[in-house]
Amino acid sequence: MSRITSSAPGKVILFGEHFVVEGQPAIAIAVSLRAYVTVEPTQSDEIKVYSKNFDLTETFPLNQRDSWTGKMTPVAVAAYTAMLEADKKTGLNIHIDSQIPPGSGMGSSAAVAVATVHATSLALGLQLDPRKVSDLAYEAEKVVHGKPSGIDNTIATFGGAIAYRKGEGFIQLKPIFRGVKLVLADTGNPRNTGEMVRRVLALKNTYPSILDPIYYSAGKLVVEAAQLLEKGDYENLGILMNINHGLLSAVGVSTKEIELLVHTARENGALGAKLTGAGGGGYIVALCRENDAEKIISALKSHATNVLTVNLEEEGVRKENI
Amino acid sequence: MSRITSSAPGKVILFGEHFVVEGQPAIAIAVSLRAYVTVEPTQSDEIKVYSKNFDLTETFPLNQRDSWTGKMTPVAVAAYTAMLEADKKTGLNIHIDSQIPPGSGMGSSAAVAVATVHATSLALGLQLDPRKVSDLAYEAEKVVHGKPSGIDNTIATFGGAIAYRKGEGFIQLKPIFRGVKLVLADTGNPRNTGEMVRRVLALKNTYPSILDPIYYSAGKLVVEAAQLLEKGDYENLGILMNINHGLLSAVGVSTKEIELLVHTARENGALGAKLTGAGGGGYIVALCRENDAEKIISALKSHATNVLTVNLEEEGVRKENI
Numbered sequence: 001m002s003r004i005t006s007s008a009p010g011k012v013i014l015f016g017e018h019f020v021v022e023g024q025p026a027i028a029i030a031v032s033l034r035a036y037v038t039v040e041p042t043q044s045d046e047i048k049v050y051s052k053n054f055d056l057t058e059t060f061p062l063n064q065r066d067s068w069t070g071k072m073t074p075v076a077v078a079a080y081t082a083m084l085e086a087d088k089k090t091g092l093n094i095h096i097d098s099q100i101p102p103g104s105g106m107g108s109s110a111a112v113a114v115a116t117v118h119a120t121s122l123a124l125g126l127q128l129d130p131r132k133v134s135d136l137a138y139e140a141e142k143v144v145h146g147k148p149s150g151i152d153n154t155i156a157t158f159g160g161a162i163a164y165r166k167g168e169g170f171i172q173l174k175p176i177f178r179g180v181k182l183v184l185a186d187t188g189n190p191r192n193t194g195e196m197v198r199r200v201l202a203l204k205n206t207y208p209s210i211l212d213p214i215y216y217s218a219g220k221l222v223v224e225a226a227q228l229l230e231k232g233d234y235e236n237l238g239i240l241m242n243i244n245h246g247l248l249s250a251v252g253v254s255t256k257e258i259e260l261l262v263h264t265a266r267e268n269g270a271l272g273a274k275l276t277g278a279g280g281g282g283y284i285v286a287l288c289r290e291n292d293a294e295k296i297i298s299a300l301k302s303h304a305t306n307v308l309t310v311n312l313e314e315e316g317v318r319k320e321n322i
Numbered sequence: 323m324s325r326i327t328s329s330a331p332g333k334v335i336l337f338g339e340h341f342v343v344e345g346q347p348a349i350a351i352a353v354s355l356r357a358y359v360t361v362e363p364t365q366s367d368e369i370k371v372y373s374k375n376f377d378l379t380e381t382f383p384l385n386q387r388d389s390w391t392g393k394m395t396p397v398a399v400a401a402y403t404a405m406l407e408a409d410k411k412t413g414l415n416i417h418i419d420s421q422i423p424p425g426s427g428m429g430s431s432a433a434v435a436v437a438t439v440h441a442t443s444l445a446l447g448l449q450l451d452p453r454k455v456s457d458l459a460y461e462a463e464k465v466v467h468g469k470p471s472g473i474d475n476t477i478a479t480f481g482g483a484i485a486y487r488k489g490e491g492f493i494q495l496k497p498i499f500r501g502v503k504l505v506l507a508d509t510g511n512p513r514n515t516g517e518m519v520r521r522v523l524a525l526k527n528t529y530p531s532i533l534d535p536i537y538y539s540a541g542k543l544v545v546e547a548a549q550l551l552e553k554g555d556y557e558n559l560g561i562l563m564n565i566n567h568g569l570l571s572a573v574g575v576s577t578k579e580i581e582l583l584v585h586t587a588r589e590n591g592a593l594g595a596k597l598t599g600a601g602g603g604g605y606i607v608a609l610c611r612e613n614d615a616e617k618i619i620s621a622l623k624s625h626a627t628n629v630l631t632v633n634l635e636e637e638g639v640r641k642e643n644i
Contacts, residue, residue, distance in 0.1 A: 203561070209542040210565060213535035217572075220531040239525070243532060243572050250539075250568025256585030263578030 001041040001090065006119035007034040008317040010100035011107040011155040012182065012276050012285050012310075015225045015244050018200050018251060019218035020149065020166060027222055027229065028151050029161040029175065031182065031310040035098035035108060036320065037115035039079065039123045044091030047076045052097040062089055078113040078140035082120035085128070085136060092120065101306065105191055105277030106184075109145070110152030113137040118317045130157050133317060159316035163226050176232030177312035181293045182285055183265065187257035188305035189281030196278040200251045211251065218247050238271025238287045245274035253279030260303050268292070268299040323363040323412065328441035329356040330639040332422035333429040333477040334504065334598050334607050334632075337547045337566050340522050340573060341540035342471065342488060349544055349551065350473050351483040351497065353504065353632040357420035357430060358642065359437035361401065361445045366413030369398045374419040384411055400435040400462035404442035407450070407458060414442065423628065427513055427599030428506075431467070432474030435459040440639045452479050455639060481638035485548050498554030499634035503615045504607055505587065509579035510627035511603030518600040522573045533573065540569050560593025560609045567596030575601030582625050590614070590621040 009030040016026025042048075047060040049072040060068045060076040068076055075094060083089055094116065100108035114137040121128045128136075134157035141148050151164050161173040204211040221240055228237045245262060248254060254262075258275045265273035265286035273286040288296050293309060300307045331352040338348025364370075369382040371394040382390045382398040390398060397416060405411055416438065422430040436459040443450045450458070456479035463470050473486050483495040526533040543562055550559045567584060570576060576584075580597045587595035587608035595608040610618050615631060622629045 203565075206558075207543075207546065207562075207565070210539050210546060210562075213539035213542070214569075217532050217535035217539070220535070221529075224529065224532060236528075240529075240532075242574060243525075243529070246568055246570070246572025246574075246576070247536075248568070249571045250565050252564060252568075254568070256582065256589060259581035259585060260578065263581060267578060 001123060001125065003038065003040040004119045004123040005036060005038040005320040005322045006115040006122065006317060007036045007320050008111040008114040008118070008156040009034050009159055009313040009315070010111050011152060012184065013105070014276070014285070015240070016218060016222045017277055018197070018248060018253065019215050020164065021197060021201065022204065022215055023166050024215050024219035025163055025165040025222040026151070027161060027163050027173070027225055028155050030155045030159040030313040030316065031106065032313045033099040033106065033308065033310055035096065035100055035111035035115050037112060037119050038095040039116065039119040040093045041123055042091035042093055047079055047092045047094060049075045049094045050096065052095070053102060062091065074109060074140065074144040075112060075116050077143050078116040078137060079120045081136045081140045082117045083124065086121055086124040086126040088124045090124070101186070101308070103190065104186065105193070105282050107152035107156060110137060110141060110148070111156040113140050114153055114156040114317050118319070122319060130316065133157050157316045159313050161229060161312065163222065173226055173230055175229045175312060178232060179290050180234050181288050181290055182310050183270070183288050183293060183296055183300065184283050184285050184308040184310060185261045185265070185300040185304035186283050186306035187255070187261060187281050189255065189257055191278045191282035192280055193278035196253050196280045200253060203252060214247055214250055218244065234271050234287060234289070241272030241274045241287060242266070248275055248279055255280060257281070258284055261300060264299050264303055265296055268296045270296050323445055323447065325360065325362040326441045326445040327358060327360040327642040327644045328437040328444065328639060329358045329642050330433040330436040330440070330478040331356050331481055331635040331637070332433050333474060334506065335427070336598070336607070337562070338540060338544045339599055340519070340570060340575065341537050342486065343519060343523070344526065344537055345488050346537055346541035347485055347487040347544040348473070349483060349485050349495070349547055350477050352477045352481040352635040352638065353428065354635045355421040355428065355630065355632055357418065357422055357433035357437050359434060359441050360417040361438065361441040362415045363445055364413035364415055369401055369414045369416065371397045371416045371418065374417070375424060384413065396431060396462065396466040397434060397438055399465050400438040400459060401442045403458045403462045404439045405446065408443055408446040408448040410446045412446070423508070423630070425512065426508065427515070427604050429474035429478060432459060432463060432470070433478040435462050436475055436478035436639050440641070444641060452638065455479050479638045481635050483551060483634065485544065495548055495552055497551045497634060500554060501612050502556050502593070503610050503612055504632050505592070505610050505615060505618055505622065506605050506607050506630040506632060507583045507587070507622040507626035508605050508628035509577065509583060509603050511577065511579055513600045513604035514602055515600035518575050518602045522575060525574060536569055536572055540566065556593050556609060556611070563594030563596045563609060564588070570597055570601055577602060579603070580606055583622060586621050586625055587618055590618045592618050
């Protein structure tokens with residue numbers, strides 16, 4: 001048993017959010033923002049979790065699993081799940097330091113869960129298959145978050161880009177991502193994923209003849225986008241991001257602040273820009289040529305509460321040599 | 323032969339712009355902004371047109387029809403067309419005073435043409451069937467503007483609301499429009515209809531599998547909207563305006579300024595808001611309950627260069643008793 005640090009990347013949904021709920025495909029990619037989790041076995045009978053981001057310490061007694069509450073419960077559950085797999089119960093100190101903005105739809109929670117399972121299992125001497133790491137993190141997430149799509153833990157585990165369709169699972173894409181960056185900008189308004197998903201589905205139920213073809217269009221768009229991503233055809237990929245954004249506007253999840261950021265990015269040279277995730281607030285994502293990024297970032301900074309520049313992250317969960 | 327004043331209303335496209343170009347239906351309604359045209363036969367051998375809006379006088383010699391140029395040519399051509407129909411050539415003084423903002427996509431040009439044909443024929447002692455007035459105005463418009471859809475002259479002649487499909491012509495709708503208003507707000511950016519139409523068609527040719535279902539959705543939406551308009555179901559009509567706007571955003575004709583106005587209207591209580599016409603600039607239209615109109619207008623005024631409040635106009639072209 002030893003002290004282990006693992007890290008896993010966050011993600012952005014490039015195409016297909018909302019439409020994915022009703023069986024259309026979506027594309028998500030790992031981004032170069034990672035969650036770092038250090039796990040150290042202790043002699044105690046509790047899991048102690050410290051989050052640097054929230055400057056918060058919480059303690060979870062190993063023999064009172066049912067009593068766990070508090071913000072860090074998902075982390076403790078992820079570690080506990082790995083312990084059960086390793087068949088070794090032990091006290092742990094867990095230290096979390098994440099570059100992924102929490103609550104941003106960038107998969108912060110899943111990246112932490114994946115890195116926690118990875119580090120915990122290694123700390124307990126167990127070398128898990130990546131698929132197993134992903135599955136355990138998913139199980140842990142499910143305990144706390146209901147029924148996630150599985151996109152976030154998959155991306156955090158494997159990195160790169162995936163196409164996903166509900167009921168069919170994942171295809172690993174082979175994206176070419178050179179000379180471009182993704183710029184992410186925060187509207188400053190919180191997302192409310194559940195509420196947005198409910199509203200879109202209600203609209204679809206009221207006007208199926210209008211909404212069904214929009215979903216169909218979104219599905220065709222994702223198929224096209226997957227090919228463009230593998231060809232590195234960024235110009236057309238940007239155009240498809242813009243179309244996808246319009247479809248999200250049509251189903252009612254855009255806002256004034258989102259539009260301001262999306263159009264600011266486009267006007268300043270982004271190849272494409274769209275809301276990412278549930279909408280109603282949250283982040284937008286803009287695809288930019290490297291040479292244009294600085295201008296776009298600077299323009300976005302006058303309207304966004306946070307601007308991040310990321311690359312596609314090829315590498316999924318990994319042990320850090322710290 | 324006597325001095326006659328006629329007037330005809332402008333229009334807004336409520337649903338289906340752009341998609342109408344490829345055979346989907348559209349809905350346009352006459353609005354309570356009218357173009358007033360006074361025609362007075364003279365002893366001269368020329369048509370003299372004075373536009374109050376442009377503070378401009380232009381003269382068109384009757385015996386040099388081929389040499390006519392200048393901004394007011396469409397008016398002279400409309401009058402001339404009516405003269406040919408009446409089989410009486412005479413000098414005319416024409417005075418134009420329009421409430422319809424020129425270049426707004428609100429059919430200012432067609433309303434002037436319709437009122438000019440109407441007033442000229444009456445001044446020459448000819449009582450034309452409304453269908454004939456509309457056709458002659460269309461012929462006159464065609465000489466100057468290429469090949470218009472025929473929506474504008476139809477609305478200006480008949481008033482009310484129409485559903486239109488290319489190749490199939492018009493259906494007169496029986497709209498209920500009570501307790502609501504339309505608020506129109508100008509982005510201050512000029513439209514460029516030709517350029518926008520070309521861009522949308524180019525996008526459709528590049529991505530037919532993505533765009534075709536969007537057009538299909540837009541068509542279904544118009545059928546639904548026509549029923550809601552005849553029922554006076556404004557709540558759902560507003561929702562369809564929002565969806566329609568998203569589809570227009572998807573085909574690439576929205577802008578930051580358009581989105582700012584659309585979302586400002588919605589945030590301040592509009593039942594629905596969308597760009598109207600070709601996009602890329604121009605006006606947005608918001609459907610508002612009468613009680614909410616003041617708040618919406620006042621909010622729009624901080625962003626728009628012009629804000630107009632209109633009703634549905636039931637009456638088409640008419641002789642004014644002035």
